[in-house]
Amino acid sequence: MLFNLVLKDFILAKKYIVFIIIIAIAVPIYITASEVSNNGGFSGFFITALYLEHFLFATVSVAEEKYKGAALLCTTPYTRNTLVKAKYISGLAIFICAYIIYTITAFVVPMGIEKLNIFAFGSSLLIITIIWGFIIPTQYKFGYEKTKYISIIFIFTSIIAVPNILKWLNSKDISFQVAIPQIIQNLTPFVFALGIGFISMILSIQIYSKKDL
């Protein structure tokens, strides 16, 4: 059931898929070429993933708003609860796609794109979960039209701010390397991302269960 709802989101965005893949390849190449610090692949991957999430999520949201297909789906055995869960799984699927595209690009393109380390992967997942953990319930509450500008501001601020914050931290030689085992440091962003994503999903389920379609 969930798989087909996730597939639905990708079908809705299918006409932009080639364009999205090109951008997803171009962003890490650009980051590397412009010699911006990539922090273990973080900057290139984070911006790529953020861009993909934003573009695909916006495309699907516009289609949902326009066609109101969720109403039809709710007349079938798909429950509202399932639709919301599928939305979060779609987000995770997009993130994994971004990872696959980034990794292939890093291997194939001969210009030294940094391979993604697990901490950079987890940190990207955490920040993106925080952003969408806010955007998705807000959108369920107020609809896409009312929230799209908030999302755009949120995302583009993140694109500019996050790499610059990291760059500043590097320049100040501030390190988060404290006396915690490496494996725990690496896993911490995943645990937080999971927790935030779960809370956001529960919130979205509650909001959506009270909406008239």
Next chain:
Amino acid sequence: MNNILEVNGLKKDFGSFCLDNVSFSLQEGCITGFIGINGAGKTTTIKSILGLVLKDAGSIKLFGKEISENEREMKNRIGVVLDEGYFYEDMTMMEMKRIIAASYSNWDESVFKGYISRFKLILNQKISTLSKGMRMKYSIALALSHHADLLIMDEPTSGLDPLVRNELMDILLEFMRGKGKSVFFSTHITSDLDKVADVLLLIDEGKIVFSEEKDMILDTHGLVKGDRALLNEQTRKLFLSLNETEYSFEGVTNKKTAVRQQMSGVLIERPTIEDIMLTYVGGNEDVI
């Protein structure tokens, strides 16, 4: 006959419009026509039954079980056709079918292909390119391919040409040949119901006006035509509605015997469903 759907005390307040204590039941093996003018509350009632609009109060039982508590099980037993389709129009029919079909535990691909072939639909065609009639046929194919026991349709004939409407009525009659099947069919085009409906349910301003067997309603009412001179204070009371011109009148009555006795020379015809509907809408709350 068993009650397949029971709605009791359904309330929904939108501020400018409300469903006011709507109660009715649908019997197994019947086509129930849900009639009323635009804005009477037909779509809101249907959306409440389907859980698309959240009720403020009341109970909706399908096959004896509260639908909100057994959503997945109940929705496996109903087929739904909505007036606006609500399809993702950028998808092809095949893509949309794949998503819908996956939700049903008893989806029957051979039945679906049978309908697609019968309706001459091409599954690789984009939904946005379908005519209104083709879209309706596609909706029907989706709604009937999982062996539903109850088919709920909201204004399915609105905007369709007479040929397609007739075809749709034939499909409904064919569907009803199956054991234990029922149809709940909202429309403001009442002529569609003349051919197929067993029971009529009239809603007006968010309230159920009547729920009766179609033949019973048509038999107990009469469309009376005659000379205006026959109307007086006494005879006017025999009519539920009256349209008068300078010389003649036309009115609907549910007191045919009294009309015959008191108004000799009038012509009493069998009314259409539309005559009945227009008689009872707009605040005329005389009980049948």
